[in-house]
Amino acid sequence: MDSCQLLCEFQIEPHVPKNFIWPKEYLEDAHEELQAPIVDLDGYLKGNNEATKNASKLINEACLNHGFFQVINHGIDMNLIAKAYDEMDTIFKLPLDRKMSVYKTHGSMWGYSGAHAHRFSSKLPWKETFSFPYYVNNALKPVVTNYFKSTLGDDFEQAGVTFEKYCKAMKELGMMLTELLAISLGVKDPLHFRELFEEGCSIMRCNNYPCCKQPSLVLGTGPHCDPTSITLLHQDQVGGLQVFVDNKWHTVRPLPNALVVNIGDTFMALSNGRYKSCLHRAVVNKHKERRSLAFFLCPKDDKVSPGVESMALNDIFGVETIVINVLNVMWMKEMMKIFNTVEACRGGCVSRFDSRSLAHVPHAPTARVNGRWARREKSVLDKSSHVAVAD
Numbered sequence: 001m002d003s004c005q006l007l008c009e010f011q012i013e014p015h016v017p018k019n020f021i022w023p024k025e026y027l028e029d030a031h032e033e034l035q036a037p038i039v040d041l042d043g044y045l046k047g048n049n050e051a052t053k054n055a056s057k058l059i060n061e062a063c064l065n066h067g068f069f070q071v072i073n074h075g076i077d078m079n080l081i082a083k084a085y086d087e088m089d090t091i092f093k094l095p096l097d098r099k100m101s102v103y104k105t106h107g108s109m110w111g112y113s114g115a116h117a118h119r120f121s122s123k124l125p126w127k128e129t130f131s132f133p134y135y136v137n138n139a140l141k142p143v144v145t146n147y148f149k150s151t152l153g154d155d156f157e158q159a160g161v162t163f164e165k166y167c168k169a170m171k172e173l174g175m176m177l178t179e180l181l182a183i184s185l186g187v188k189d190p191l192h193f194r195e196l197f198e199e200g201c202s203i204m205r206c207n208n209y210p211c212c213k214q215p216s217l218v219l220g221t222g223p224h225c226d227p228t229s230i231t232l233l234h235q236d237q238v239g240g241l242q243v244f245v246d247n248k249w250h251t252v253r254p255l256p257n258a259l260v261v262n263i264g265d266t267f268m269a270l271s272n273g274r275y276k277s278c279l280h281r282a283v284v285n286k287h288k289e290r291r292s293l294a295f296f297l298c299p300k301d302d303k304v305s306p307g308v309e310s311m312a313l314n315d316i317f318g319v320e321t322i323v324i325n326v327l328n329v330m331w332m333k334e335m336m337k338i339f340n341t342v343e344a345c346r347g348g349c350v351s352r353f354d355s356r357s358l359a360h361v362p363h364a365p366t367a368r369v370n371g372r373w374a375r376r377e378k379s380v381l382d383k384s385s386h387v388a389v390a391d
C-alpha cells in the first residue's frame with residue numbers, strides 16, 4: 001500500500017502512519033494572528049488615484065515586513081470561486097485508481113499527487129494536490145480545458161472550462177497587482193513588471209487537506225517559500241495557513257471574500273530584495289477537511305534567463321546597477337545540480353525547486369543590492385534549513 005492510499009485510508013484510523021509524522025521542531029503552534037493588511041482594491045481597479053495611493057502604501061508596508069496581504073473587492077466573481085471548489089471536490093472524490101491515472105510523473109509539475117509519496121518517504125504532507133498550467137497563447141487555445149480533457153477525460157471538460165475562467169481571472173488580477181506592486185515600490189513605469197509576466201506560464205494548484213485524527217503531529221503543507229513571483233490564494237473558512245514572522249508562526253485569518261496574496265522568491269529578486277518572500281505552511285484539522293486554491297504567477301521563461309539586460313533595475317530605482325536574476329537563476333541551477341532535487345525547471349524559468357535544496361545552503365543569495373548580496377532574513381533561513389517536503 002503506498003502513502004497515497006494511506007492518506008485516503010488512514011484518515012479514519014486513530015494513529016497517523018510514521019512517514020507523515022513531522023519532528024517536534026516543525027510543529028510549534030501559532031498563537032498570534034499575522035498583521036496582514038486587508039487591501040480594498042475597488043478604488044484602484046476603478047482608477048481612483050487616492051485609493052491607489054492608499055492601497056500601495058498598505059502593500060508596501062506588508063511586503064517590506066513579510067510579503068503577505070489580503071485583497072477584497074478584487075473583481076473575481078465569488079460564484080466562480082465556489083464553482084472551482086465544486087469541480088475540485090469532484091476530482092478529489094474520484095476513486096484512487098482514477099486519480100492515480102493522472103499521477104504527477106517524475107520531473108513533471110502537472111497532475112495529481114497524494115502526499116508527494118512519489119518523491120519522498122518521510123515528513124509527508126497531509127494533503128493531495130492537483131496541479132496544471134495556465135498560459136495565454138497566440139492561438140487562443142483553451143489550455144486548461146484541453147489539459148482536463150486529455151488527462152481526466154471528456155467528462156471533465158466542464159471542470160476544465162471553469163478552471164480556465166478561474167485562471168484567466170487570476171492572471172488578470174495578478175497583472176493588475178504587478179502594477180500596484182510597481183507603484184508601491186516607487187517604480188517610475190507602473191507597467192514595468194507587466195511585460196515580464198504577460199506571456200508567462202502560471203501554475204494552478206488545488207490543495208485538499210483531509211481531516212486528521214492527530215493533527216498536531218502532521219503538516220498539510222510543510223514550511224516553504226514560494227519560488228514563483230506572486231501567489232494568489234483562496235482558502236476556505238476552515239483556516240490553516242500560517243506564516244513565519246519574527247521567529248514565530250502566525251495564523252492568517254480566512255476571510256470568505258478575500259484572496260491572500262504573497263510575494264515569491266522571484267519577485268523578491270525583482271524588487272531587489274526589498275519585498276520579502278516569507279516562509280509559510282498549512283496545518284490540518286481534526287474535524288474539518290480544508291481546501292485551498294493557489295495560483296502562482298510566473299514570469300516568462302526567457303525573461304529570467306541569463307543575459308537579459310532589461311532585468312537591470314538601475315533605471316527604475318535610480319541606484320547602482322543591481323540585479324539579480326541572472327545570478328539568481330545561475331545559483332538556483334547550481335543548487336539543483338548539486339542536490340539533484342529539482343521537480344522541474346522549465347527552460348530558463350525556475351518554476352519549482354525543492355526547498356530541501358536550501359537546507360544545505362546557509363545563506364541563499366536572492367539579489368545583489370548595490371554590489372552586495374541581499375540575503376534572506378536569518379530567522380527565515382534557520383527555519384527553512386529544516387525544510388523537507390514543502391508543498
Ligand SMILES: O=C(O)CCC(=O)C(=O)O
Nearest residue numbers: 207221241282292294391
Ligand atoms: O493551503 C494553503 O493555505 C497554502 C498552500 C501553499 O502554500 C502552496 O500550495 O504552496
